[in-house]
Amino acid sequence: MIIKAKTIITNDKANNFYEDAAILIEENIIKEIGDFDKIKRENPDEEVLDFSDKLVMPGLICAHSHAYSAYARGMSVSKPTDNFFHVLENLWWALDKELTLEDVKLNALTTFMESVQNGVTTIIDHHSGPNAIEGSLSTMADAATDLGIRASLCYEVSDRDGMEKRDLGIAENINWIKEAEKRDDMISALFGLHASFTLSDETLAKCQKAMEEVDSGYHVHIAEGIEDEWETVKMSGKRIVDRLDAYGIFNDKTL
Ligand SMILES: [Zn+2]
Known part of the structure; x- marks a missing residue:
């Protein structure tokens, strides 16, 4: 051609x-x-x-997205969104709890289609949906493959919905990292962490232990809101980067 x-x-x-x-x-x-x-x-x-x-020109790379947010467009939020915690609690954490695997697929298709339409040919996504965790990342990967977009996918582990969901999140990342190795070179994986303030020391240690099984990096928010820094200092006496660094989060593949 x-x-x-x-x-x-x-x-x-x-x-x-x-x-x-x-x-x-x-x-x-x-x-x-x-x-x-x-x-x-x-x-x-x-x-x-x-x-x-x-x-x-070469395709654009979107280095951080949440494909599931396709459903938030035009959404009216009736509770306050005046600070970072309220935005999370009243918008994103209210929305992501509603997602089924079918929604995950439709959100991914919508976001990936619009990305391609706007010149983005690689998307690095950070997924969440605590009531449809298992299989969510391979569902998204199938959507990416159907559209021909390059994608790196992960599931954001967090303590916010309890230990059972946290453990499902860890398992989803590790299973997905192993599966992605068998897919074509358009699809890859990282291990998702939500943010320092929703991850206990025990959880970070568990994630680090689980990652010994695979060769991958992390995808994590750092101080998306100043509240993340305040909570982290309160919880650990350290600032976010120092705290995560102590758990080996920053390897050469981490974003
Ligand atoms: Zn984000």
Whole structure:
């Protein structure tokens, strides 16, 4: 396939910039970028996609999303959302408790479709849904595969819904990390942690122990609200990064 474009930004180490040029793609691999006439002459049978009035560039990467929030758009929240705790309690933690596996699939499809429509070809998601934990990440991965988007998925472990849900969350992450290794290279996994203030010392130790089984990193919020820092200092005497660091959370794959 040949893509003809007005402008091409390669975003590689040389940061090359081409005008009125073309990209030659063979079996999903970019083979050449350069002069359209030359590429066409040397590859006369290749299909040409004509974007000669458009900019062509590598896909965007969304480094943190919550696909389940697709349902929050236009939602009216009747309780206060005036600080970080109220936003969590009255919006996100009220919404995510309602999610079934069917919702997880529909939210993922909605978010992933809109991502692709807006140029995002890789999405790193942080999922929650305490009443539909088991199998949620493979459900989302199937949606990503159906749409052809690249996705890194995890489940946010938290103490906020009790120890049973916490343990289901840990198991979902570990099972998913193992499963993702068997999927194609469009799909990958991390271990999700909600935030320091909803994770006890016991939970962090448990997560760290569970991670010994696999080779992965964590995906965790840090001080999304100042309240996370205040609660962490109250609970542990340490600031968030120092506390999580003491549990080995920051390995070279952690986000
Ligand atoms: Zn987030």
